[in-house]
Amino acid sequence: MKPITIAIASGKGGTGKTLVATNLAVFVARTGVRMTLADCDVEAPNDHLFFDVHPDVSVVEVPIPEVLAGTCPEGCTVCRDTCRFGAIRMLGGGPVVFPDLCHSCGACVDVCPAGMLGERQVRVGQTGAGVVQDGLGLVMGQLDVGQMKAPTVIGATRERAGTEGADVVILDAPPGVACSAVATLHGVDFLVLVTEPTSFGLHDLVLMVELGRELKLPMAVVLNRVGTGVVDVAGYCQSEGVPIIARFPFDREVAACYADGGLLVDGHRLGHQWFSDLWESLREQLASIGSGVPA
Amino acid sequence: MASGKGGTGKTTLSAVLVRLVARRRRVVIADCDVEASNLPVALRANVVTRSSFAGNPRAVVDEDFCEGCGDCLDRCRFGALSLSDKGFAVIDPWMCESCGACAQACRVDAISFVPHRAGEILVGKGPTGPIVFGRLRPGEDLSGKLVTSVRERAEGIANERGTDLIVIDGPPGIGCPAIASITGANGVLAVTEPTLSGEHDLRRLVGLAHQLQVPVKVVLNKADLSATGAGRIRAACQELELELVGEVAFDADLPPALEAVAQGEAPPSSLDALTVVRSFQKIWSRLEPWVDG
Numbered sequence: 001m002k003p004i005t006i007a008i009a010s011g012k013g014g015t016g017k018t019l020v021a022t023n024l025a026v027f028v029a030r031t032g033v034r035m036t037l038a039d040c041d042v043e044a045p046n047d048h049l050f051f052d053v054h055p056d057v058s059v060v061e062v063p064i065p066e067v068l069a070g071t072c073p074e075g076c077t078v079c080r081d082t083c084r085f086g087a088i089r090m091l092g093g094g095p096v097v098f099p100d101l102c103h104s105c106g107a108c109v110d111v112c113p114a115g116m117l118g119e120r121q122v123r124v125g126q127t128g129a130g131v132v133q134d135g136l137g138l139v140m141g142q143l144d145v146g147q148m149k150a151p152t153v154i155g156a157t158r159e160r161a162g163t164e165g166a167d168v169v170i171l172d173a174p175p176g177v178a179c180s181a182v183a184t185l186h187g188v189d190f191l192v193l194v195t196e197p198t199s200f201g202l203h204d205l206v207l208m209v210e211l212g213r214e215l216k217l218p219m220a221v222v223l224n225r226v227g228t229g230v231v232d233v234a235g236y237c238q239s240e241g242v243p244i245i246a247r248f249p250f251d252r253e254v255a256a257c258y259a260d261g262g263l264l265v266d267g268h269r270l271g272h273q274w275f276s277d278l279w280e281s282l283r284e285q286l287a288s289i290g291s292g293v294p295a
Numbered sequence: 296m297a298s299g300k301g302g303t304g305k306t307t308l309s310a311v312l313v314r315l316v317a318r319r320r321r322v323v324i325a326d327c328d329v330e331a332s333n334l335p336v337a338l339r340a341n342v343v344t345r346s347s348f349a350g351n352p353r354a355v356v357d358e359d360f361c362e363g364c365g366d367c368l369d370r371c372r373f374g375a376l377s378l379s380d381k382g383f384a385v386i387d388p389w390m391c392e393s394c395g396a397c398a399q400a401c402r403v404d405a406i407s408f409v410p411h412r413a414g415e416i417l418v419g420k421g422p423t424g425p426i427v428f429g430r431l432r433p434g435e436d437l438s439g440k441l442v443t444s445v446r447e448r449a450e451g452i453a454n455e456r457g458t459d460l461i462v463i464d465g466p467p468g469i470g471c472p473a474i475a476s477i478t479g480a481n482g483v484l485a486v487t488e489p490t491l492s493g494e495h496d497l498r499r500l501v502g503l504a505h506q507l508q509v510p511v512k513v514v515l516n517k518a519d520l521s522a523t524g525a526g527r528i529r530a531a532c533q534e535l536e537l538e539l540v541g542e543v544a545f546d547a548d549l550p551p552a553l554e555a556v557a558q559g560e561a562p563p564s565s566l567d568a569l570t571v572v573r574s575f576q577k578i579w580s581r582l583e584p585w586v587d588g
Contacts, residue, residue: 012302012333043299049492103392105372107396143469143470145469146502175467176330176331177434179438199558230554255520255545259490260491
């Protein structure tokens with residue numbers, strides 16, 4: 001059966017996505033739901049720091065065109081003219097490929113009249129999958145340093161997370177609202193937006209809600225660090241019809257617990273209750289859109 | 296200003312730092328977090344000019360011509376094409392990379408590409424002078440390209456005015472927009488926090504900066520939130536041979552003070568009274584020779 005996929009996202013960085021995703025995953029797994037947590041923040045993946053896992057690693061590669069031995073027809077520039085990304089230039093009578101600009105679409109290879117272009121696989125990152133505890137798996141994606149193709153690694157991470165046999169998959173999304181966010185959020189069942197009551201938090205939440213609407217996703221907000229600001233996030237959420245399903249206070253003990261790689265559900269006196277309440281609210285939301293969650 | 300991890304305080308630090316700097320010299324700001332542009336909010340910048348930023352042209356199927364043969368489906372590597380119930384090719388714009396392979400495959404030229412706008416480049420006036428920033432429409436790609444456009448605009452303004460300092464407030468992460476923000480900069484000030492995540496992402500950022508041959512210095516923000524965490528960051532800096540130019544304690548008065556400025560309820564000068572500003576003064580005194588070197 002296809003798992004229910006919930007993405008934890010935010011426009012602004014550092015609002016508490018990882019905090020919510022890791023603790024929620026652990027809490028829900030303890031209720032007996034088979035759970036996979038997938039870290040899709042492939043530029044700065046941090047979920048694994050909270051667990052003792054030994055992931056089974058597999059490489060993520062993309063096909064990049066390479067020039068085969070032989071001679072190009074005199075004056076031919078078809079491959080360069082076909083590439084819409086400027087990834088091919090003609091130098092010394094033949095094509096030169098710029099891998100950083102290439103989107104791996106294969107158009108140049110298909111169009112070459114002389115069969116001069118082949119493809120080689122180039123590594124851009126890796127995924128890892130491991131068992132955290134009975135009923136909780138962690139899948140993580142990691143972009144190689146210096147590589148640009150985060151969405152490709154995110155796609156591979158989601159694909160791997162979908163094959164783990166879980167009832168529920170939680171995706172820890174990257175910050176931002178561009179291609180990496182789309183690669184993570186496209187086609188998920190539910191979107192949880194983590195924000196904070198500051199001007200920054202609200203500014204970026206508005207962009208995120210806009211993206212959620214464009215992707216036609218049901219969504220709800222977790223308001224984190226209540227007390228650090230006085231901006232009326234609740235008023236905005238009400239006007240947009242997006243429910244706030246949890247409020248976590250700003251608390252130095254939370255910050256200290258997180259800083260050392262601890263989980264609130266174990267290391268904070270209120271952690272268990274917070275995530276129990278959040279899961280209850282989330283289940284109601286899922287039920288209201290017709291996504292039943294196993295008991 | 297960069298950080299692998301989001302929310303370490305890049306924008307807050309930038310806002311306080313540029314205020315200090317702007318008292319003594321001219322500065323142009325480029326907010327290169329085009330997906331969540333917050334520095335103009337913090338500085339309450341007034342937009343002076345805006346220009347359109349073009350996205351990749353969008354692929355469109357003309358149903359008057361499409362014969363539903365499915366050749367384009369086979370050629371698309373991104374799974375963006377399918378056949379509708381009526382038997383026409385349908386393009387999922389969220390999956391499409393605008394590569395044109397489908398149009399090439401089409402025997403009846405039913406797929407064409409139309410220009411579209413992906414965002415805008417804005418120039419604002421703030422209390423410290425010009426601030427250039429970008430707004431990418433949610434869901435668009437090309438954030439790296441928009442970052443480059445923002446930087447080019449900021450460089451143009453700096454040249455016009457004879458300004459020799461540009462402060463870039465970078466995006467989180469180490470991918471395409473971060474690479475676009477750091478490439479060719481004279482230095483990176485890496486803003487980190489005393490968490491395991493902060494340290495992990497700092498190491499990745501430093502790896503990227505080294506690849507791009509840009510020197511790095513580090514500032515540890517919210518240093519007092521974890522003593523063990525702060526110790527790990529100091530040890531990491533030693534190990535990586537990076538200068539830790541300063542530590543900034545978490546100041547509960549700073550967020551509300553910044554907020555009041557952002558809301559227009561207090562003048563930007565009200566920030567100068569905060570004790571945390573003293574740490575920033577020290578940081579700048581260690582950065583200035585580096586910047587001028």
